[in-house]
Amino acid sequence: MTIKASNNVVRVDVAIIGGGIAGLWLLDRLRKKGYGALLIESERLGTGQTICSQGIIHGGAKYSLRGSVGESAKMVATMPALWRRCLHGEGEIDLRGALLAEYQYLLATRSPSSRLVAFFASKLLRSQMERVGGVGMNDYPPALHHAAFHGTAYRLDEPIVDVATVLAMLADRHRDAIVLSDGPAVPSGDGAITLRHPERPALIVRPACTIFAAGAGNTALPWAALQLRPLHMVLVRGLGLPGPLFAHFVGNSDVPRLTVTTHCDANGHLVWYLGGGLAEDGVERDRPEQIRAARRELATLLPSVDWSRTQFATFTVKRAEALQPGGVRPPGPVLCRDGRVIAAWPTKLTMAPLLAEQIEQTLGTLGVRPRLADLRLLMGWPRPEVAIYPWDREDLEWS
Ligand SMILES: Cc1cc2nc3c(=O)[nH]c(=O)nc-3n(C[C@H](O)[C@H](O)[C@H](O)COP(=O)(O)OP(=O)(O)OC[C@H]3O[C@@H](n4cnc5c(N)ncnc54)[C@H](O)[C@@H]3O)c2cc1C
Numbered sequence: 001m002t003i004k005a006s007n008n009v010v011r012v013d014v015a016i017i018g019g020g021i022a023g024l025w026l027l028d029r030l031r032k033k034g035y036g037a038l039l040i041e042s043e044r045l046g047t048g049q050t051i052c053s054q055g056i057i058h059g060g061a062k063y064s065l066r067g068s069v070g071e072s073a074k075m076v077a078t079m080p081a082l083w084r085r086c087l088h089g090e091g092e093i094d095l096r097g098a099l100l101a102e103y104q105y106l107l108a109t110r111s112p113s114s115r116l117v118a119f120f121a122s123k124l125l126r127s128q129m130e131r132v133g134g135v136g137m138n139d140y141p142p143a144l145h146h147a148a149f150h151g152t153a154y155r156l157d158e159p160i161v162d163v164a165t166v167l168a169m170l171a172d173r174h175r176d177a178i179v180l181s182d183g184p185a186v187p188s189g190d191g192a193i194t195l196r197h198p199e200r201p202a203l204i205v206r207p208a209c210t211i212f213a214a215g216a217g218n219t220a221l222p223w224a225a226l227q228l229r230p231l232h233m234v235l236v237r238g239l240g241l242p243g244p245l246f247a248h249f250v251g252n253s254d255v256p257r258l259t260v261t262t263h264c265d266a267n268g269h270l271v272w273y274l275g276g277g278l279a280e281d282g283v284e285r286d287r288p289e290q291i292r293a294a295r296r297e298l299a300t301l302l303p304s305v306d307w308s309r310t311q312f313a314t315f316t317v318k319r320a321e322a323l324q325p326g327g328v329r330p331p332g333p334v335l336c337r338d339g340r341v342i343a344a345w346p347t348k349l350t351m352a353p354l355l356a357e358q359i360e361q362t363l364g365t366l367g368v369r370p371r372l373a374d375l376r377l378l379m380g381w382p383r384p385e386v387a388i389y390p391w392d393r394e395d396l397e398w399s
Pocket residue numbers: 017018019020021022023040041042043044045046047048049050051052053054055056057058181183184185186213214215216217218220231233275317318319320344345346347348349350351
């Protein structure tokens with residue numbers, strides 16, 4: 001059965017507000033199941049968190065540094081395998097071409113540190129990692145060969161994705177069902193959403209159900225309590241970078257002291273992207289202090305690298321999640337509902353597939369059944385582009 005469009009009204013089963021990883025993954029899933037779904041984005045796709053993500057598909061290791069396998073670790077444990085199937089063209093979404101690196105490493109400068117001993121007591125995590133570096137072993141990640149790294153290295157079963165490629169692949173498959181709105185989309189009292197763009201006459205979208213997958217934009221729903229947890233991320237580029245590295249450096253806390261991923265900027269140059277404890281603690285520091293802290297951390301962890309010829313930039317970004325007691329990270333994806341409007345947060349890029357599955361189940365319980373939507377009124381409507389990576393932003397100050 002097809003839902004007919006009339007005059008300036010587009011009727012759909014589901015309107016998805018927000019085109020980050022959560023909205024785009026959900027759109028793909030729902031359309032494959034036959035739902036008439038439409039995604040509305042007010043900026044570029046992935047603006048906010050997704051384009052700033054380090055792209056690590058966590059398997060739980062990072063969440064188990066306190067020595068016990070918590071709810072988070074259990075929930076994400078199956079995600080690397082799910083994403084790997086997609087990255088090899090055998091999963092629910094074909095993401096061939098979006099793999100940035102096969103593995104994230106876990107590096108401990110002192111061995112055995114008390115953190116690691118507790119950590120490896122976990123059977124779940126032992127099955128997800130392999131020791132590759134230590135005394136008498138030289139199969140460290142290549143970037144460490146000349147970096148005088150002394151410690152132990154474990155290869156984690158955690159692939160890293162190129163998030164802009166993932167966003168573009170998802171968007172390309174559903175171009176007819178993704179529209180750019182001039183300003184944030186907000187449903188009116190009767191659930192209708194007015195779609196505006198300076199180049200087009202306004203249209204009304206009438207959904208049977210609306211899903212807000214808008215990250216910090218979910219704040220438009222007064223009943224959807226969210227928390228924003230800031231990070232002060234650091235970028236490093238220039239001569240002297242020892243090559244690509246994807247690694248968590250373990251310290252004495254339950255957050256890795258430094259998480260490094262490596263990306264290629266628009267000029268084809270390598271950029272190290274630094275998060276972890278450095279970014280969490282760095283929200284208290286201004287830009288010069290954060291750069292000094294990053295330099296100190298790199299010089300301590302990789303002392304033989306000449307960091308003097310590298311340039312640094314920093315920026316702050318907020319993680320948007322469902323509000324938790326004490327402001328802690330939610331263990332998994334969260335959705336909350338008011339009638340036929342749902343607010344959803346994946347909590348991690350990694351868990352976008354889980355969130356999509358949970359939303360599909362909720363639609364079933366709400367009695368929203370798949371019907372094809374007539375989207376012809378939207379032909380020629382402007383479509384959003386994919387957001388620009390932080391390291392390619394022109395407003396960044398490098399020094
Ligand atoms: C620095 C950083 C690093 C991270 N690294 C990782 C990692 O390595 N691995 C991992 O698993 N997770 C990571 N995360 C978490 C992950 O990025 C987020 O959980 C995930 O990207 C959230 O996706 P989202 O689609 O919910 O939100 P967003 O990516 O924030 O997307 C929301 C979208 O909604 C749009 N929007 C907002 N309001 C409206 C409106 N009213 N109308 C229309 N559109 C609207 C925005 O423009 C945006 O495009 C990281 C997060 C940060 C900040």
